Amino acid sequence: MKRRTARRGTVVASVAVVGLTVGAGAFVADAAHPASTAPTGSAAASGEPIKLGVLAECEGEFGGFNEDVIAGVTLAMINQAGATSNSRTTATEGFSGAVAGGRPIDVVGVGCGDATPDRIIQEVRTLVEQDGAEIVIGPLSGDEAIAVANYAKDHPDVTFIDGIAGSQDPTLAVQAPNYFRFHGDGAQWNAGLGDTVYNDAGWRTVAVIADDYSFAWTSAAGFIADFCAVGGDVVARVFPPLGTTDYSSWVQQLPDPDEVDGYFWAVGGTGTEAALEAFVNSKGDLTGDQHAGNLFFNPSLATALGPDIAGAYIGGFASFPGDVHTPAIDDYKASADAAWDSLVGGTTGGEAAAPSQSASFGFMYGYYTAGLALIQALNAVDGDLSDGHAALRDALSTMTLEAPFGNVTLDENRQGIIDTYVAQLVLDEESGDVVQKTVSIVPQVDQTFGGTFGPDTPPPSRDFPGCETRDLPWSGNEIPVVDGVPQTEGAASGGSAAAGTEAMAPETTAAA
Amino acid sequence: MTADVVSDSLEQPLVPRPHLGRRRRWDWKLVTGAVLIALVLAWILFFARGTSAGAAIDEPGKFVVTLLDGLTLAGLYFIVASGFTLIFGLMRTVNMAHGSLFLLAAYIAVEVQQRMVGKTRNITSDDVDMWSWALPLLIGSAIAAVIGFVIFAVFLRWNHGQELRQALITLAISVILADQILAHAGGLAESMAWPKGVTHFTQIFGQRYATSRLFVLAIALVVGGALWLWLNRTRMGIVIRAGVADEQMVRALGINIGIVFAITFFVGSFLAGMGGVMVASFAGVSTGADGQWLLHSLVVVIIGGLGSIRGAVAGAVLYGMVSAFAPAYLPRDYTYYSIIFTFGLLAIVLAVRPYGLFGRPE
């Protein structure tokens, strides 16, 4: 007994010593950290580094995309601020040599979120209050962004540029004067889809099935607003809870294929396939052009559902599908391949792959545009962060961001007015595979959907928005895309609806 | 253990109670339970007109389909929960790492299937024959079983009886395992493809129904049958049941209970892994599925009673039925609350039988 106690005592004593050392070390480390109070703002002197913080995601359902989002910011630094990556196989080791507006850019910290607001608040507080970040790029998920936008409102001395979060509220409702977003929200990404299925597929009624949480509600809201604006009607809305294993009872609530013209799906994760399989089980085989989905729809659905899914329409996301080529897009992808030999990203299934694959997907692209916007604005104001970043924020608010997948300007809530796209799953007759083809580009989509959404309207939810006709600026002004080429000059580099619009006549079958 | 002697609440002394008093108490709870069940059945059969499935007398087909959905889902729940309750029943260990073993087996099986089929993405069921599904299942479950055994041997063998400590140990292990799975599998959702033969439809009771779901049910029945046979017809099974009833006596009889524990933990973890592969085929898994399915197991065994296979069956069936029927038979505006109904079931069972339907206090 004595010996065991003694031995155990030694071990626990060592643990105690380690614990005390950690605690003491932590205290010292924190005390030694520079600038833990608000930045003085007098660091406008040329040559002083700009402190950048990045909010990434290392746990939770987006944990696999940590590499992608950090690489997005890094690529922007590489392409336009002269930086080089510290490693050829990962972006998480950082970059060096970034200079914008005559001042070097230092990443003072990378936040590690897990898609929950509580955690991201802790991370952003660490970045700002401990690491002294003056600019923060991120976050990734919608709920996190609402929390960060509220934090931004309470910390007007820091400038925030959203990463790829898809919730409406950060800009529409919170309206923090220091929170900028250069990509669309979940509703904007689905603009034009309703118009397309109404006019091209002839849908007059639709049933909506979406995950029971905010991003799916927002995606559905965009589709519903668009579809109803041109005269369609929503006859059913079904919301299976997150984490449902068995979708059969939920799918069963949808009307049968002969009772409704089409279905809109916003079910994500493993649920996309499981829910569609449940649909096939209970309602019979699919006819593709009776279905439309948000960005969760992709060609891999065909593996489980067969080629019947061909014909289904897909809503947009921050970057365009791989079939769209313009010089700017191709240069962008090539720059990613030049910056790294390979990246292990969520987009590539956790395997090392060509960086252009990650760059083609919205997660990396959203953070890329945030980095671009920062660099472009810093260059415009010569790195002047004085007076509470006044010049920088003015530049951000008024500039036209030149980005590969379309130029972006901001509205009065600092929310991007974006070009999005509508795509379709088509059967490629040569290879026999189902592939994703862009059908049209929807230009200049703004967050309010012509007044449907505003700071005084309820947030998207199970019953908002309702269904009303309305004039939307982009209805009927979509730019058709044929074989990956937009049919209007300058369309993919942000051309507005004014440039030579044609009547909508998109190709819906593959070139054969 | 007869109902007469064992008290069902600890603060009463252990004396036999007059039969009359006890029967009256049971009757009250039984009557309430029966009334509730009758009300629910009446709703489903006759009054559920405003719901999506419709009243069963109007639309018997939908009723049959929902019934089958509940049964097949119960099959999944049973496979996963049976290992959990087996380990607790014999060893009184709440294995909080059950979900992690579930997820680990699923990811490993997906990896094995990808290698067998030769593709990493877009695997269709046409590519997968029965062996390409069964071998990953066996490998994944076996690895889960081995890791479960290692956990038992290193961390749990020497503190038998300290239930809370074991729960905390397995909890810590589950946190570590979940994080390592995230680190190596990348946090992405993965799914297994069913073998070619089970992907189409069969006609059952006049309804078209997915064969894969019936396959799940068949496997669950096989697992249940095998467990029953093992526990009731083999020597090892009888020793296990004896150990569940009276561990000290088993030791006193000279049986090496340590080996029995090890085998039980191995089998229980194997079942956890098997459940993981089944769920990966049925719906896919991602990080977070481990916690989710640990909770499903907990719900099943809380309803059914810890330590009882019969309880696992009962709990799985009840849980599966409520999960399937609630979204279909609630009025459309209230289907969002069906998950609360599930836990309402839990609360009702606990109010009536605090140790579960077939469970016993120590």
Add this chain to the structure above:
Amino acid sequence: MNETIASSRRTIRTAVVVAAVALLLVMPLIGTDFFVNFALTRTLILGVAASSIVFLSSSVGMVSLAQYLLVGVAGFTIGNCVAESGKGLKLGLNPWLAVVIALAASVLVALVLGAIGSRTTGIYFLMLTLTYAVIGYYVFSQVTSISGFGGITGVDPPGFFHEHPVRIYFGLLVLSVVVYAGLRALRRTPFGLSLEGIRDDPVRMGALGFNVPLHRTLAFTLAGLIAGAAGVFNIWWNGQIDPTSVAIGPTLDLLVVAVIGGIGNLEGAWLGAFVYVVANNYLRSLPLVDHIGITEARFNTVVGALVLLIVVLSPEGLSGIFAGLFDRVSRPRSAPLTPATAGGPAAPPSSTNQQPTSNMEEQQ
């Protein structure tokens, strides 16, 4: 001999706690703003919440995983009461009135949950409270009218705290002292003594005429009040609350905090919270740490390993280690090594003030 050891232990324990409180009082003067307003504030919030777990575990023998749910109930109540626009019920009430309502709400929920679980013990109780936590999460997720479509954001504390955030820190410090002193005093009251009797031998207590389920319910309710108080400060500090705040992750984290600190010792709650917060925040700053494969992304592995180490080696947690160290240091050399004075966490309870070994080492 035992009495002298016991009372000197008590004195030393009190002295250590007083010294710690004094240090915390002056910390805003010597520590950085971030350390005080973030790390220490978060430590105190988690400490108060974890103290409710430790109280239930060490005094009553009930290990509860539902405490963070009660923290969330208070938070959601405040959010719904205070907001005038945006999300939730938008009642727009006076913030101080909202505090009263929030505390009442967590007390009420704790009363109901405690009553349902008052006849369940041991590991069953742990699992029951886990399902409470899960049910609570789903209720908040699904009933969006009270959880505000994904969370209630933009909640400001009352003006007094809002003007100077460091007042939240001081408020929490006062709350921690009150809770700690109160719980320690409770042990010597008849109610507290009867709780300990119920922990040790509920059958005998029942035979003696104590209403065991009622005592357990009341203890759970008191723990709910403490957790609710932590929840009030939590939403003031965080500014927002959403369903994932009460999900399984934070629920288990609170138990981890209690275990690290020592689930049998009241001081362990704050000590465990401090270690947890410090490890969470400063792990990435430690030099050389990423050379052994640990990045901040692998924080969970580190915490899991730490908990495993503690539960395997020393169920009394870190506070038990310190208590054990003190015992070894203070034991006079000439004293015989009786079981009552043997140092280390394996020592059985020998006096009323020594923290009893936790349930982990007893047959349930």
